[in-house]
Amino acid sequence: MKVAAKPKPEREPETDQPTWYDRNRLAIEAGLAWIDALLDDRLAPVRLPRETEVGSAPRSPAALAARGAYDRAREEMLRAGEPAPIDRVSALFRLSPFEEDVLLLALAPLLRANFASLYAQIHGRAALDKATPHLAMALLAAAGPEGEARAWERLSPEAPLRRFLLVESADRTLTPLTAITLDERVRRLLTGEHSEEPRTQPMLFEAEPASFPERHRAGVERLAVRLETARRPLAVIVGPKRSGRAAAAAALAARFGLGLAVFKPRPFEPTQDLVALVGREAVLGGLALMVDAGQPDVVALLHHRIDALVIAIAETRPDLPFDVPHLRLEALDQADHAALWRETLGPGSAETDERIDALADQFRFGPGEIAAIVAEGGDLRQSCRDRAGRALEELAERIVPRYRWDDMVMPAEILHDLHAVTAQVRHRSLVYVKHGFAKKLVRGRGVSVLLSGPSGTGKTMAAEVIAGELELDLFRIDLSGVVSKYIGETEKNLKAVFDAAEASGAVLFFDEADALFGKRSEVKDSHDRYANIEVSYLLQRMESYGGLAILATNMKGHLDSAFLRRLRFAIDIPFPDAALRRAIWMKAFPEETPKAALDFDALARLDIAGGNIAVIAVNAAFLAAAEGVPLAMRHVARAARAEFRKLDKEFRMFWPEAS
Known part of the structure; x- marks a missing residue:
């Protein structure tokens, strides 16, 4: 299942009361009205009195009123327990008020048809339809050099807005007149629409739920304690395949109130921008990231570039350029597998204890595989055999047993x-x-x-x-x-x-x-x-x-x-003696085969193994079928002579029809 953030639905059932979507739309309109008022202030012919919040640029009464309406609209949604997307994004990425306003400013050109003309009047140059750092400073930064310095710091590549690509700029550079834009994912998010990030969809997947092996619980708890104070938490879970590494990772993520997503980057794909997008999706979705530790460069990049919990899994402890807390898992035994089957099947299962013990004894599946098999339904044993044989069929020849x-x-x-x-x-x-x-x-x-x-x-x-x-x-x-x-x-x-x-x-x-x-x-x-x-x-x-x-x-x-x-x-297994060869010859010809009297005592004197006897019997049957007559000793003799030549052995005639 591909990962997507979990905003409110686009539309709620129709009622007489305003929906969450309607309330968010009204809040955005109030915010855009405030942006309009700020733009009008910049076009005013006279200097505005300093009658605003302490330390900020002067604001007109109209701008102050518009800002008050915007704040009240957001506060009402917070009190209702359904915050506006901009408040949710601000809390998740720890944005400052200035950064919140930059997001609103970047949204304005997408929703305001007259934004370009107002921009052109302010800058006295050709109309542009994007926000810029210069405009953000002019409208939103606190007054004075110190306020502008703090604002520029919040627009740096390491600050949340650009670190997580909440805003974008051409070629990852930002000059005073560089356009600040929102990609479609962020725009839809702020306006309350559900969408997915197409750039991460092919490589970011939600981990499938699975039962957690009880024997690993104490180790996961110890690991969680070590990670509680980490700013950018990273852990390594080491263990053999099917030991429950993914289940342990999910339990570790749950310990911090997070879901788990699996990050599978394609070769040479994990650029800084991609990692930033992955980090953004992880934070928006409330997810920890699980990644294969066999890609140490990817692990290091995730650790240094995103703030989400990263869990690397491996069969052996990876060689990373920094110290990482790790948990070593042991292979699951029969009792562990039986417990996983019972927990996954649930108390209402029709499977008997004997059948569950037999499944646990024969098949060494991990928690995720057991969950997938149970979800498929049908005969559990056959489903286990089908799933287990897939990988082996690429390396070995499957033989369907025919003998009893x-x-x-x-x-x-x-x-x-x-x-x-x-x-x-x-x-x-x-x-x-x-x-x-x-x-x-x-x-x-x-x-x-x-x-x-x-x-x-x-x-x-x-x-x-x-x-x-x-x-x-x-x-x-x-x-x-x-x-x-x-x-x-x-x-x-x-x-x-x-x-x-x-x-x-x-x-x-x-x-x-x-x-x-x-x-x-x-x-x-x-x-x-x-x-x-x-x-x-x-x-x-x-x-x-x-x-x-x-x-x-x-x-x-x-x-x-x-x-x-x-x-x-x-x-x-010895070469068969005459008595065993006689018994083999008697079993070599099916009851359905039309045959004349056969001299099994004479056939037993042929010094040949059971596999060769089977070949002779089949070849003799074809010789008889070609003649349209019952299989006779002369057919067996001709087939035996050919088999002996193949083995470079002398064929001795023991009966008249052998010539």
């Missing part, structure tokens, strides 16, 4: 280990939270699995079965595409994958893991050392990852025992 336990043909002990993996993911919340093991195992709660074995033995199938059983998304990451020869790039690529996956609870399947593990070796040079660092980084991220990470490799022998100890499971 019945499709697996493996030794009983391997199936037992795979069921154990599933149980650990499913019952994490029960064991760690309710059974107290979170106190014993502070780190390394991630479930990391190594599946090793020859090609075609079912490593990918096992990952699909586990993901399907747990109703989790499965993403395959090809490590051969992640590993880089450039130092530090591999860790960067891995970090991007795990950061994207952190909220999803998805199963990460790292295929071709030997592309990384194969580099593990005795340290002989700097390349060996960095290769070992890459492996250690991957294992560390697997341990800290809240979901399930599965590595698949054909080269288990390349791993040393130290690495194996850091994995929760290391499951070696």
Whole structure:
């Protein structure tokens, strides 16, 4: 949602009483009448008596009466609790009476058709349709050099009028005859109209409301105390993604009675004028500004140029050229997420405690994401899966699980280990939270699995079965595409994958893991050392990852025992023996396939893995379909012979039809 200031509505419902808009219009008319009287005074042929406020320029009775009417109109609105916009602007930006009058003077040419002719008579030169500092001094400044000096000071670039672009001048310079103008935003604001600042709309957004993690409350309160006396308050909130940094920023802003806006400047965009506009909108809207601390120049510019509360957020403490109070947030745990879900859903939610605990256990969303998911409505679990998978789809291949336990043909002990993996993911919340093991195992709660074995033995199938059983998304990451020869790039690529996956609870399947593990070796040079660092980084991220990470490799022998100890499971899927191959062959042909009698005992004698068996079965089915006959052993034999040639293996005929 784009940020806009919150003035009174343009029109109120019609009543017999004057509306706020009508009262403000009358106040402006009174003010313009006073400006007219001051202009008439300057054209008077005789010197006016000094019968005005002490220290000010002489005023005629007509000017004094007009000023009195203007003041009374504003006072009546104040007493009614609905101040005129000029009073609201004055209070927000701490304007002096002279600065208030300059705003009115700059407004006059926009609303007075005869302003240019009066200006020309005063200056004896070509008519202009703008106010000038010379005119402001002549009409509004206190008498004497001291009054004029104070007035010029209030027109300096650092004073509120120009600092926040309440008035503008050509090329940011101001000479006695430079035109003082109001942009459309300020003009509409003073006349009581609602408008938005188009120059800041593409980069200034109102923060979405979200529940605040209770564990951060004390830290936010301590930070607020440190900021209470700061003239230009700036704070840094540091924490991992989805730790509730934006929610903490909103709570800090609320502590000072402010809303929160997110400032996202485009590259090379934050000029001083833009920052001034952003500061103006923040003050008008009663907003604190949240900005990414990864742009330290922007943070410094905001801090030095605006008076609003600025909150910078970052994953690590930024290197700023000045000391800044900061708050460090910890990552949210399962209990925090469950509390956020319950608070966001509210007491009337139809979701059961078990379903909420399951959502909190699987998905690591931040407060803002939880609020957005709940606002969308619909099935919460599916909404979570859809949202969590978006970032990962750019970095990995989504695999839709097709296999179930019945499709697996493996030794009983391997199936037992795979069921154990599933149980650990499913019952994490029960064991760690309710059974107290979170106190014993502070780190390394991630479930990391190594599946090793020859090609075609079912490593990918096992990952699909586990993901399907747990109703989790499965993403395959090809490590051969992640590993880089450039130092530090591999860790960067891995970090991007795990950061994207952190909220999803998805199963990460790292295929071709030997592309990384194969580099593990005795340290002989700097390349060996960095290769070992890459492996250690991957294992560390697997341990800290809240979901399930599965590595698949054909080269288990390349791993040393130290690495194996850091994995929760290391499951070696063997090459199938004859009995397993027979079972695989029997499952390879769907019941719907027309087929003649097949000799599964003979097929089991083919020394080939399950993945190759699946390829042979499909190819044989196509051969039979091309002939328009049921699938027979001769079709299987032709397909097998082709598969063996592909593998550079000798094909031995075990039955007559194989020739």
